Amino acid sequence: MHARxxxxxxxxxxxxxxxxxxxxxxxxxxxxxxxxxxxMRSIHxxxxxxxxxxxxxxxxxxxxxxxxxxxxxQAIAEESLEYLRARELISAAYLERRAPVALQxxxxxxxxxxxxxxAHEQYCAGLSLEDQARIIAGAQGGRGPNCEYLFNTAAxxxxxxxxxxQLDWLAARVRxxxxxx
Numbered sequence: 001m002h003a004r005x006x007x008x009x010x011x012x013x014x015x016x017x018x019x020x021x022x023x024x025x026x027x028x029x030x031x032x033x034x035x036x037x038x039x040m041r042s043i044h045x046x047x048x049x050x051x052x053x054x055x056x057x058x059x060x061x062x063x064x065x066x067x068x069x070x071x072x073x074q075a076i077a078e079e080s081l082e083y084l085r086a087r088e089l090i091s092a093a094y095l096e097r098r099a100p101v102a103l104q105x106x107x108x109x110x111x112x113x114x115x116x117x118x119a120h121e122q123y124c125a126g127l128s129l130e131d132q133a134r135i136i137a138g139a140q141g142g143r144g145p146n147c148e149y150l151f152n153t154a155a156x157x158x159x160x161x162x163x164x165x166q167l168d169w170l171a172a173r174v175r176x177x178x179x180x181x
Contacts, residue, residue, distance in 0.1 A: 007077035008111035009084065010101050012036045012067035013056035014149060017156040019070055020087065021080040028104040028160060029069035031113065034058035036065045036164065038132045039125040040116055044090050045143040053139030053146035054132055056153065057094065057116035059125055066162045069101050069111055081112065088114045093122040133170050137177040147174050 010031055011019065040057040047053025058065060072080045088094050094114035101111045116123055127135075139146035151174075154167040 005074055007072040007074065007080065008101070008109045009070045009072060009080070010067055010099070010111040010113040011070060012058060012065050012113070013153050015070070016068045016160070017152050021070075021072060021083055022076060023070040024073050025071045026068050028066065028162065029101040029111070030064050030066050031058070031099055031101045031111075032064040033060060033099075034065050034115060035061045035063055036067070037125065037166075038127070038136070038170070039123060040093050041122040041124050042139070042141055042146065043122065044141055046141040046146040046149050047139040048141060051139055052122075052135070053141055053149075054124070054127075054135050055146075055149060057123075058113060059116050059118075068160070069103055069109065084112070084114075091120075091122060093117055093120040129166065129169060129173070133173040133177060136170065137174045137181070147178060150174060 006024065010029060036056050037059050038054040038056055039059050040055050041052035042055040043049045043052050046055050093116065095117050097113055097115050098110050099113055100108050102108050136146045136150050151171055154171040157164050157167065
């Protein structure tokens with residue numbers, strides 16, 4: 001049995017462009033059995049209780065999700081996890097999971113990631129893309145406008161060569177809605 005030398009974290013949304021923790025390396029990775037989707041109402045970071053926004057979550061399903069795996073040195077693993085828990089578990093709508101991810105270099109590692117709790121009141125799968133766009137275009141929370149979260153995530157995925165056609169459509173539609181208002 002080898003001592004764990006690093007902690008891996010899988011990011012699929014804002015962690016890609018704003019991890020908030022130090023890391024030794026990062027690479028594109030794939031997590032099977034989950035899909036990235038705007039299935040979580042945001043009442044803190046990108047919306048309010050009165051006017052919830054939408055944020056991405058990993059929802060169990062067919063296929064997989066491509067994102068970024070971050071390798072965190074063991075010396076700062078615990079403080080990094082504390083930071084992530086304070087950020088991601090703010091309303092308990094996410095569940096912390098350890099799951100196998102396939103790294104672009106061919107290795108498979110176990111990574112911490114955050115998946116949606118389908119029993120939580122903030123879970124909202126099944127919204128049409130148009131409904132998602134209208135919510136995202138108008139919501140704002142403690143970390144800023146909901147549209148910035150969408151635009152940043154879509155742009156950073158594209159930069160990494162991980163285009164997401166739904167996010168690209170949403171970004172274009174939200175821009176149109178905001179121009180029209």
